Amino acid sequence: MDAKEVVPTLTHSIRDRFQRFFFTEEVPYGLAIVRMLVPMVLLGTVCTRWPYSRELFSADGAPAPLAEIFRYYDFLPILPGTVVVGLFAALAFFLFCSCIGWMTRFSLIASVTLYTYFCFMDCISMATKYSVISTHVLFLLSLSRCGSIWSVDSWLKGKREKKTLPLYTKHELPRSEIWPQRLMQILIALVYFGAAITKLHTPGYLEGDQISYWAMSRYNNPHPLGEFLTMYPIMLSVMSYVAIVWEIAFVFVVWRKWGRILGLGLGAAFHIGTLFSLGLYIFPMVSISIYFCFLTESDVQWISAQFRRLVRRAGWLKQTAASLGAAIEKYRPQPVAGWKSPTAWVTGIVAVLVLSIYVEHQQDIYGLRRPEGRMTLHEVDPELMAEMLAPEQTMKQKDKFLSVDTGTQMVGGWLTNRKSEFMIGEMILVQCCLNPPHEDIWIDCHFCEEDGRIVHRSGQIVLRENLRSAFQVYTPESLEPGNYYVSIKSKGKEVLRRSVTLLPKLSAVAN
Structure with missing residues (x-):
């Protein structure tokens, strides 16, 4: 009797796809790269904060626990200063060992536990967007076989294995289920999707106002392009729309080859752009580092094949690779027994604890052991104290205004061709930008002419x-060519002025 034919159903198809999506076994190339890059970036932030760790995170300083914002007092213990330093x-x-x-x-x-604790202890500078994403990434890496x-x-x-296995045994790279990698991919996709929803509800984002004001400031870090881009606000508005579309579409297109290339390429360009225009340093590095979790085994095989082909064609590259390999072998540490590695690791922890406490004690950055004695508090200058305790001053009317520009074309609510010279008879568009917040204002x-006579008035x-x-x-x-100016007034006082020049209208010349 013939066996019954197995007819695939929708349920079996979905289950098989789910199994393949999460539980296919691959060599964890992508996770290994993420494991090397993300802890390296976080290590830089930790090293810069270590000299001030006693002040930022311990009971000896002024910690700002995140839980207290939500009235969960004593949610986590605030440790003594010496313990925090260690x-x-x-x-x-x-983090270095993870790298x-x-x-x-x-x-x-250990990294995700301690990093999360210190983020909870300092909600002002340590608990940021990149630290939240990084802790989730470290947690997923700890569940994987990225090492x-x-x-x-x-x-x-x-x-x-070389000592125990036969001489000609073929060595294969270990494979593991890719569900930690998939969860990391879903994490970054949902972060972008949530960011897009937030931006849609943010006043002034799509118009480019928020990015424009942010680019004018040095709130994060110095940046070379921010102030330049504010001269072209329509570009900022277009970039805002592109960012929204990309963040929403990312979760849907990144699972296919060309969609992945497009999504990750736009993402890398977006984050690099924020580095140069908004002064964001750490967040772009963390985000681009996580992008490597989208690297598949087939991608690495293709890149490896292309590299081998390049090496075969370029003799100098082959020689360079050989010399580099020889140098690595020369300085590579001698192999140690398996039981010695954990022992050396624990010894390293103890050494770091003791050495860090000793170095911080010797630095004495708070002057506890100065020859002239401990630092003392000085009385605040009475004038400064009176200024600090004085009633809040009313915002000056001129501070509510940002700029005034003139041109002839507007797109998307923005003046696109700023200029100061116009032909007589030409329509001049005047755009006045204000600073938030402000009340309803006339x-x-x-x-006006150069001598102050008003030619045209509107409000x-x-x-x-x-x-x-x-x-x-x-x-x-009827106006004469010459110098004029646009005056912006509020409550009867001039707050902004822009000079313009009227040129004579060119007339056709008969032959």
Whole structure:
């Protein structure tokens, strides 16, 4: 009797796809790269904060626990200063071990535990967007086998296997289920999707106002392009729309080859752009580092094949690779027994704890052991104290205004061709930008001759939710060529002025 034919159903198809999506076994190339890059970035932030760890995170300083904002007092213990100094240095050691893949799983677990604790202890500077994402990434890495390749652990394991296995045994890279990698991919996709939803509800984002004000400031770090881009606000508005579309589409298109290339390429360009225009340093590095979790085994095989082909064609590259390999072998540490690696790791932890406490004690950055004695509090200058305790001053009217520009074309509510020279008879568009927040305000726009005589006058109410207003000034042919100016007034006082020049209208010349 013939066997019954198995007819695939929708349920079986979905279940099979789910199994393949989460539980296919691959060599964890992508996770290994993420394991090397993300702890390296966090290590830089930890090292810069370590000299101030006693002040930022301990009972000896002024910690700002995150839980107290939500009225969960004493949610986590605030440790003594000496303990915090040692643990913060140990965090740096664990991040370094995670980066090189030494006792990988234990190092990652210790890293995510300590890093999360210190983020909870300092909600002002430590608890940021990149730290929240990084802790989730470290947690997922601790559940994976990211240390099975390109790590000290894998190197030591390979040395042990060479001693026990036959001489001609073929070595294969370890494979593991990819569900931690998938969860990391879903994490970054949902972060982008949530960011897009938030931006859609943010006033002034799509119009480019928020990015424009942010680019004008140095709130994060110095940046070379921010102030330049504010001269072209329509570009900022277009970039805002592109960012929204990309963040929403990312979760849907990134699972296919070309969609992945497009999504990750736009993402890298977006984050690099924020580095140069907004002064964001750490967040772009963390985000681009996590992008490597989208790297598949087939991608690495293709890149490896292309590199081998390049090496075969370029003799100098082959010689360089050979000399580099010889140098690595020359300075590579001698193999140690398997039982010695955990011992050395624990010894390193103890050494870091003791050395960090000793160094911090010797530095005495708070002057506790100065020859002239401890630092004392000085009485505040009475004038400064009176200024600090004085009633809040009313915002000056001129401080509510940002700029006034003139041109002839507007797109998307922005003046696109700023200029100061116009032909007589040409319509002049005047755009006045305001600073948030402001009340409903009446603005007068006067077009005046150089001696102050008003040629044209107009006015309008700018509602509190608007940050721009536009006026039209017609220059009749009866005006003489020369210098004029646009005056923006509020409450009868001039707050902004822009000089313009009227040129004679060119007439056709008959032959």
